[in-house]
Amino acid sequence: xxxxxxxIMNPIVLESVQLSRALDGPNxxxxxxxxxxxxxxxxQVLVVLGPSGAGKSTLLxxxxxxxxxxxxxxxxxxxxxxxIDPRELRRRVGMVMQRxxxxxxxxxxxxxxxxxxxxxxxxxxxxxxxxxxxxxQGYADRNVATLSGGEAQRISIARALANGPExxxxxxxxxxxxxxxxxxVERLLATIVRERHATCVWVTHDVAQAARVADxxxxxxxxxxxALGTPQELLHA
Amino acid sequence: MLRLLFHTQLSLGxxxxxxxxxxAMIVAWFATRRGAAIGREIPFALLRGLxxxxxxxxxxxxxxxxxxxxxxxxxxxMIFTAASIVRRRVPELPRAYSLSLLCMCAGAGGVIAFMxxxxxxxxxxxxxxxxxxxxxxxxxxxxxxxLNRFLGELRSHRGEIESALALGASPEHAAAxxxxxxxxxxxxxxxxxxxxxxxVWIPGIMAGMVLSGSSPVxxxxxxxxxxxxxxxxGGLSCLTATYLAPRRVFTPYQQLRQLG
Numbered sequence: 001x002x003x004x005x006x007x008i009m010n011p012i013v014l015e016s017v018q019l020s021r022a023l024d025g026p027n028x029x030x031x032x033x034x035x036x037x038x039x040x041x042x043x044q045v046l047v048v049l050g051p052s053g054a055g056k057s058t059l060l061x062x063x064x065x066x067x068x069x070x071x072x073x074x075x076x077x078x079x080x081x082x083x084i085d086p087r088e089l090r091r092r093v094g095m096v097m098q099r100x101x102x103x104x105x106x107x108x109x110x111x112x113x114x115x116x117x118x119x120x121x122x123x124x125x126x127x128x129x130x131x132x133x134x135x136x137q138g139y140a141d142r143n144v145a146t147l148s149g150g151e152a153q154r155i156s157i158a159r160a161l162a163n164g165p166e167x168x169x170x171x172x173x174x175x176x177x178x179x180x181x182x183x184x185v186e187r188l189l190a191t192i193v194r195e196r197h198a199t200c201v202w203v204t205h206d207v208a209q210a211a212r213v214a215d216x217x218x219x220x221x222x223x224x225x226x227a228l229g230t231p232q233e234l235l236h237a
Numbered sequence: 238m239l240r241l242l243f244h245t246q247l248s249l250g251x252x253x254x255x256x257x258x259x260x261a262m263i264v265a266w267f268a269t270r271r272g273a274a275i276g277r278e279i280p281f282a283l284l285r286g287l288x289x290x291x292x293x294x295x296x297x298x299x300x301x302x303x304x305x306x307x308x309x310x311x312x313x314x315m316i317f318t319a320a321s322i323v324r325r326r327v328p329e330l331p332r333a334y335s336l337s338l339l340c341m342c343a344g345a346g347g348v349i350a351f352m353x354x355x356x357x358x359x360x361x362x363x364x365x366x367x368x369x370x371x372x373x374x375x376x377x378x379x380x381x382x383x384l385n386r387f388l389g390e391l392r393s394h395r396g397e398i399e400s401a402l403a404l405g406a407s408p409e410h411a412a413a414x415x416x417x418x419x420x421x422x423x424x425x426x427x428x429x430x431x432x433x434x435x436x437v438w439i440p441g442i443m444a445g446m447v448l449s450g451s452s453p454v455x456x457x458x459x460x461x462x463x464x465x466x467x468x469x470x471g472g473l474s475c476l477t478a479t480y481l482a483p484r485r486v487f488t489p490y491q492q493l494r495q496l497g
Contacts, residue, residue: 064403065490065492066399066402066403066492066493067492068488068490068492086490086491086492087405087406087407087491088405090402090403090404090405091404091405094403094404095403097396097399097400097403099396101396101397101399101400103397103400103401104414113401113404113406114404114405117404117405117406117407117410118405156400159404160403160404163404163405
């Protein structure tokens with residue numbers, strides 16, 4: 001089991017203990033992810049680094065319980081996440097996907113979607129504040145079909161933040177963007193994470209990006225953790 | 238021309254069936270050459286349809302002498318068989334058979350029972366079986382269209398659905414736009430049939446009633462009744478499916494299953 005020591009004594013917000021997922025197929029049982037363990041304190045950014053098909057997105061899907069683990073457990077604020085209602089869990093553990101996947105309608109409708117699921121309506125001022133955080137002031141009434149890829153991803157980030165998540169999962173949020181948008185969205189996410197002191201699991205295959213944003217780095221290959229440490233230990237060695 | 242060659246009703250009927258089957262096979266052959274994957278399906282479907290309808294003809298001839306209630310097991314067999322055909326259209330859907338069966342019982346079964354109770358369908362075997370079979374057959378088509386379209390929508394909008402789930406939406410809410418799309422698409426043929434009734438087509442039951450001596454106006458009204466029943470049964474079965482289908486495509490932990 002790989003654990004990284006931290007010098008700051010903050011409460012553990014998210015802990016994964018030997019988290020695994022395997023599927024039964026025509027050729028027997030296939031492991032997609034095995035024995036992934038880490039602990040994240042409040043405000044820490046864990047970057048999950050690895051090549052395509054290594055199991056990075058599978059890990060995020062398990063943390064959000066979009067897929068079911070077949071082994072191990074996840075603790076959110078010390079509580080086994082299987083005991084938490086999946087809808088409440090997903091509200092507390094927000095996720096930004098590789099593509100924006102906005103719902104038809106305006107930017108404001110998209111941002112208000114999450115809170116509306118648990119009976120809350122955001123005010124115009126709250127929507128304006130979220131738009132400002134992602135650098136999209138004045139876009140509340142814009143039809144999302146008219147947005148560029150970078151703009152759409154910014155709205156999807158605001159949409160995830162609208163739920164006020166305790167943990168933010170970022171699944172290669174810049175990989176589908178052009179270079180100019182990529183840098184802007186990465187800077188935006190780094191700022192949001194620092195300002196909100198957000199606990200974050202950030203999946204990428206970009207080593208330079210990992211070095212810029214990570215407090216901890218988890219290297220995965222072929223569905224298994226191969227190293228866990230600080231960027232200095234793993235990326236600059 | 239066939240009438241000149243075949244003088245008995247049975248031989249003429251067989252010759253007519255063979256002629257249209259050959260025509261359909263030629264069309265299927267051309268369609269296969271154009272890349273449509275229906276090459277094997279069409280000959281079997283034609284042969285199966287012919288055998289089944291012949292058997293029903295023989296069965297009807299026997300049953301016509303029996304009491305009215307003998308039509309109930311026959312209609313039930315039709316519903317069970319229709320549900321099994323729907324299941325084959327959506328093999329990737331978990332427990333598709335029970336879903337189709339429940340939906341068709343609610344749709345076709347409910348409408349036939351209600352309409353018979355209110356005297357809209359004459360409770361004679363000669364009326365119950367042909368009208369009931371029309372309602373069940375069209376209900377089967379509508380149900381197949383609904384489930385096929387729904388699964389297609391789920392597959393092509395997986396990202397949007399999982400985004401909605403990841404934001405805390407319930408499976409029913411996440412799937413709602415795709416249920417609506419499937420509902421709308423599956424009822425298009427039945428709606429178009431009602432719209433074009435009498436202008437684009439004059440359906441068989443009306444022609445049959447006129448041929449057997451009924452008043453053309455009553456035959457026209459009854460044709461409308463049958464089409465409205467088909468629409469109602471289809472709508473009811475799809476409505477039932479909008480409640481039941483999400484439970485088949487999402488896990489108890491509110492995760493979208495892999496569908497094919």
